[in-house]
Amino acid sequence: MDSACKRHCSELVARERSGHTAVVExxxxxxxxxxxxxxxxxxxLPNNELWVYDLQQGVWNVFHMTGDAPPSMSGTCGCFLNGHMYIFGGCDDDGQTNQIYCVDLTDGKYMWKRIMHETGSAPSPRDKLSCWIYKGRIIYFGGYGHKLxxxxxxxxxxxxIDEVAWAGSDLWGWNSEVHMFDPMRVSWSEPQTYGQAPAPRAAHAGASTGSRGYIFGGRVRETRINDIHCLDLESWTWSEIIPVSTGPVGRSWHTLTTVSDSTLFLFGGLSADCKPMSDGWLFDVKxxxxxxxxxxxxxxxxxxxxxxxxxxSDVVVFGGSCDYILLVDTGHCNDALVxxxxxxxxxxxxxxxxxxxxxxxxxxxSQLSYLPPELLTAVQRRMCFYRPSKKQKY
Known part of the structure; x- marks a missing residue:
């Protein structure tokens, strides 16, 4: 029993980080x-490291990635679709990018592929945007970046336009654009939307239920807002939702996660008065x-x-900062909160x-050995999660 647990348990712990990408499969x-x-x-952090946390055992592993890897980045937009993790945009040492990459998480090779679109035009470089998955396509919204x-x-x-960040022929700023990437056709498109679109923003949060994509909050200029908007992904029509009850204060750098057909979960973020938040909220879209x-x-x-x-229906939160990172930037975390x-x-x-x-x-x-083999293996794996040993920082 104990030896089986030891064979599976590792003392590795992922590095602290903020502005990373994470998916669960x-x-x-x-x-x-x-x-x-x-x-x-x-x-x-290194672009050739993929950290994998076994939520059943509570064990970390790190894998070396190969292929046409993206540069090391923060603020990229990641999602999981058909066994692959896709990332788009982000900020590297040279500024914002507009490249899209994917990696197959099912074959154990962890080989990056840079995707060169065959039709359409990629969005302008940006980071701190959000995305939804619908009918096998990835739909991106918003972000901060630059245009000619x-x-x-x-x-x-x-x-x-961000008046503080003008540089030569480029203009920096926040956007409310909607762009769609179709992995099957390897194509970009920009759907025509209707209704009143949300104000341009970045560092907001998005989630989807059924055929509707939702965004909450974010930052534009020095303002952090608490509005919630819905985009119908069939008719491409925007509508603002006016809550009937008091909700969370304005914020940026928070998360929004779908937990049921009609419920979204909001956690954390940075408030309008630059306070790191730990509150959690449920929003019923009906x-x-x-x-x-x-x-x-x-x-x-x-x-x-x-x-x-x-x-x-658990929600797995990983990493982030517990400080106001624009001033302090010392409080990066590496724990997983479930x-x-x-x-x-x-x-x-x-x-x-x-x-x-x-x-x-x-x-x-003494009775564990009587369990069916499959159940015994599952219990032994779960025992690793509750082991008393102390992990050492990697």
Whole structure:
């Protein structure tokens, strides 16, 4: 029993980071990129490292990535589709990019592929944007980046210029553009949208249910907002949702995660008065009601973290900063916080109970060998999660 656990358990722990990419598939959390602080410097993390956390065992592994790798970046937009992790945009040592890459997470090779589109035009370089998956396509919204002056129409309301960041022929700013990438056709397009589009923004959060994509909050200029908008992904029509109850304050660098057909979960972020947040909120898209959620991580504020839907509607939050990173930038994190959104199935409750108590329960320990082989393996893997050994920082 103990030897089986030791064979599976590792003392590796992923590096602290913010502005990274993460996706969950089955019981595995995949983490790439982002940056950390060393002394007074911001260091982008290696582009050839993929960190994988087994959510059942509580064990980290790191894999070397090959292929046509993207540069080390933060603020890229990542998603999971058909066994692949896609990333678009982000900020490297030379500024924002507009390249798209993917890696197959199912074959164990972890080989990057740079995607060269065959039709359409890629969006302008940007970071801190969001995306939705719908009918096998990736739909991107917003972000902060730069355009040529000749590409900016003063009458166009989907780009707000950042007056502080002018540089030569380039204009920096926030946008509210919608772009769509089709991996099957390897094509970019820019759908015509209708209705009142949200104000341009970056560092907002997005999630989707059914055929609707939602965004909440974000930053434009020095303002952090708390509005929520919906884009119908069939008719491409925008609508603003006016909540019928008091909701979260304005913020940026937070996350929004789908937890049911009608419920979104918001966590953390940086408030309008530059306070790192640890509050969690549930939004019912049908009733338009916000409800603050009690959770065990009130002492763990996070911003520029990731949040992924996990097993049994859990939400897995990883990394981020617990400080106001524009001033302090020392509080990057490397822990995984698992938020339980609904009662767990009976099987999972039993599995967790056995894994927690078997070391101190002599009779239970002696009866483990009677379990069916598949169930015994699952329990042994789960026991690693509750092992008493202390992990060392990688």
């Amino acid at each position: 089955e019981n595995l959390l995949y983490v790439w990129g982002g940056y950390m602080s060393v002394s007074n410097d911001e260091i982008l 002056q000749t590409d900016v129409d003063s009458r166009n309301r989907n780009f707000i 009733t338009k009601k916000w409800r603050e959620m009690e959770h065990p991580y009130k002492d763990k504020p996070r911003l520029w973290h990731t949040a992924c839907p996990g097993r049994d 938020f339980q959104m609904q009662p767990h199935p009976l099987f999972r409750i039993c599995e967790d109970y056995i894994a927690k108590t078997v070391r101190s329960h002599k009779m239970l320990r």
